[in-house]
Amino acid sequence: MRLRARVLDPVSVDEARYLPDALVEVDPAGRLTLVEPWSGGPCDEDLRPGLLTPGFVDAHLHFPQTRIVGAASGPLLEWLRTRTFPEEARFAQADHARAVAEQFTASLAAAGTTLCQAYGSVHPLAAELLFQALDARGLRAIAGPVLMDQGAPDELLLPAGPALDALEALAERWHGHDGRLQVAVIPRFALSCTMPMMQAAGQLARRRGLWVSTHLSENGEECSATTSLFQAADYLSVYEQAGLLHERSIYAHCIHLSDSEWDRFAGSGAAVAHCPDSNDFLGSGGMPLRSVLDRDIPLALGSDIAAGRSFRIPRIASSAFDNALRQGQRTSPARWFWTATRGGALALQQPQVGALQPGLEADMVLHSLPEWVEDPQDVLNTLLFHQDAPPVLRTWVRGRTVSQR
């Protein structure tokens, strides 16, 4: 496949490369073979003035919250109790889970997200249906059901035994499937899990090479309830004691951490999923960007649907820029483009994607960028910050179309 288009590609955390007229060649296996300035010859499609970028990475969102986007009222614990848990209880019904899984994967692809890290409900069957929908849509994902054995309504609790048996069966079917799908062990957050279950979950993750993901230090009330429930010196030590903090783990939010917690986090190799739109909407606070950058902690962006209000990762990047500004830091747009694409993919240890470079797999998005936006910096700024930017026209994963308007 030979495509002619404008191209914007992340080169480094400080730099994006713009090609106003480029050839993008993809081989039948879905691998990029050429990305270079157009120099004539045949092409299968001329997509100009459309702009091709790598697919976006959403490192944290909740599939069973797809139908309550916009309902977040905050603060966190009240929102979980009044809006989230009642909706998630509906995922005991297969028909509901199947319909929402289809809507969820379609929404991701339509937003240009090609790789995500998705939480399910507590129900193993709903997670199975999510994996089937991700597979059918052709997306790349790390996913799993959440684990909860305390601190939630009875219908959302599942004891460690059946929960981890079901998770292992899911891993058997889906972990590594087609090189696109991976399974995560997801104790929802410490308040909804007993220490024995978190420890057993950590062991299962290690034994099967699965991901670990959870929420960390999102809300002040949550933090004090956690340290008090577990009689812990600080929040992070609860996950350390459970064996959940290591180089295959992703932590959402990370707002209210002490310097000691940040130092230990950095030493573990874990990644931060930064969810600034959710943090604003629930009034949780602002993730201290400097703490992450100074320690070279792997960083990705998360929409945190449905506490976040959009599947569009550029919208989340724009919130991240604002969050940094509030902390007195003027970050470069290139940094957020990098984090939304290549940086996010590397944080999720998917080095085969995230940029439009020969040798990588062709996960790409075509944006309908106005013809008159020509300056490279304006192209980048429009992509990230123009809140009324036209929607994505087409999304590919490994060279295969997964969404098209």
Ligand SMILES: [Zn+2]
């Ligand atoms: Zn979340």
